[in-house]
Amino acid sequence: xxxVIQSPRHLIKEKRETATLKCYPIPRHDxxxxxxQGPGQDPQFLISFYEKMQSDKGxxxxxxxxxxFSDYHSELNMSSLELGDSALYFCASSHGTGNxxxxxxxxxxxxxx
Amino acid sequence: xxxxxxxxxxxSIQEGENATMNCSYKTSINNLQWYRQNSGRGLVHLIxxxxxxxxxxxxxxxxxxxxxxxxxxxxxxxxxxxDTASYFCAVTGGFKTIFGAGTRLFVKA
Numbered sequence: 715x716x717x718v719i720q721s722p723r724h725l726i727k728e729k730r731e732t733a734t735l736k737c738y739p740i741p742r743h744d745x746x747x748x749x750x751q752g753p754g755q756d757p758q759f760l761i762s763f764y765e766k767m768q769s770d771k772g773x774x775x776x777x778x779x780x781x782x783f784s785d786y787h788s789e790l791n792m793s794s795l796e797l798g799d800s801a802l803y804f805c806a807s808s809h810g811t812g813n814x815x816x817x818x819x820x821x822x823x824x825x826x827x
Numbered sequence: 828x829x830x831x832x833x834x835x836x837x838x839s840i841q842e843g844e845n846a847t848m849n850c851s852y853k854t855s856i857n858n859l860q861w862y863r864q865n866s867g868r869g870l871v872h873l874i875x876x877x878x879x880x881x882x883x884x885x886x887x888x889x890x891x892x893x894x895x896x897x898x899x900x901x902x903x904x905x906x907x908x909x910d911t912a913s914y915f916c917a918v919t920g921g922f923k924t925i926f927g928a929g930t931r932l933f934v935k936a
Contacts, residue, residue: 747924756915757870757926770923804870806924815860816917816924820869 716740718807718819726825727795735790735822739807745769746788747816748780749804757804763788764810795826839933846903848930850916851896859892860924861901862915870915873901908936 719738727733739746745764749757750773759772763782774780777795782788786807792799802823806816834849850859858877862870876883876892876899883890889902903910915929 749926756928759923759925762923770921772923772925802867806870815858815872815875816919817872818862818870823867 718805718817720803720805720819720822722822723820724823724825726827728827729795729797731795731826733792733795733824735792735803735805735824737788737790737805737807737819739786739788739805740809740817743807743809743817744786745808745810745814745816746782746786747806747808748774748788748790749806751802751804751821752798753801755801760790792824797826800824800826835930836928837931837933839935840906842906842908842934842936844906844934846906846910846932846934848901848914848916848932850899850901850927852899852916852918852927853897854918854920856894856918856920858919859890859899860917860919861888861890861899862917862926864913864915864929866913873914903932906932906934908934910934 721736747762748760751757760774762770766782778792780790802821804821806818808814808816860875861873874885887904892899911934913929913931915926917924917926
């Protein structure tokens with residue numbers, strides 16, 4: 715069965731550079747969530763989209779932005795990268811919201827040097 | 828905040844024993860989910876329990892939900908070394924799912 719696809723799997727960037735992470739949800743899933751997980755930390759909710767509109771916002775820095783496209787894939791854009799942005803970034807998708815389970819991708823490991 | 832908070836933070840048991848992890852949360856929820864994560868890897872969905880359900884089973888997993896106490900527990904029976912991982916509860920309300928700090932389970936062979 716198709717799963718949530720994230721690309722790239724690994725990314726190394728220098729401070730002050732920009733990065734774009736991509737997420738391809740499971741077919742027919744209309745909701746996408748982004749999470750950031752620092753070393754030894756629990757996943758922190760960043761932002762979510764439902765039917766291509768931002769549906770909720772968590773602890774996403776102003777330097778980050780995201781959107782969901784017409785094909786339901788989503789991109790997380792990160793600018794002016796800082797060392798503290800080094801983390802695993804997970805995308806999850808679900809069909810609808812509320813009482814549906816979210817399926818996670820394998821994550822993108824971003825290292826800022 | 829809706830954040831799930833889990834205890835214990837770390838648990839070490841022998842293979843064959845049962846492992847119980849607890850999760851508490853603060854606000855009303857639509858559902859509560861448990862996930863497993865091996866070190867540095869993705870989150871694997873284990874089980875979802877809806878707010879109107881009290882108990883759910885899946886294989887060696889048993890999840891309970893007490894909405895009056897805003898708490899849930901995950902029981903893994905007859906644990907195996909391969910169960911060694913971090914286990915997170917996540918509560919969903921509206922358009923976001925919030926994760927707790929996780930319990931690190933170590934099953935000794």
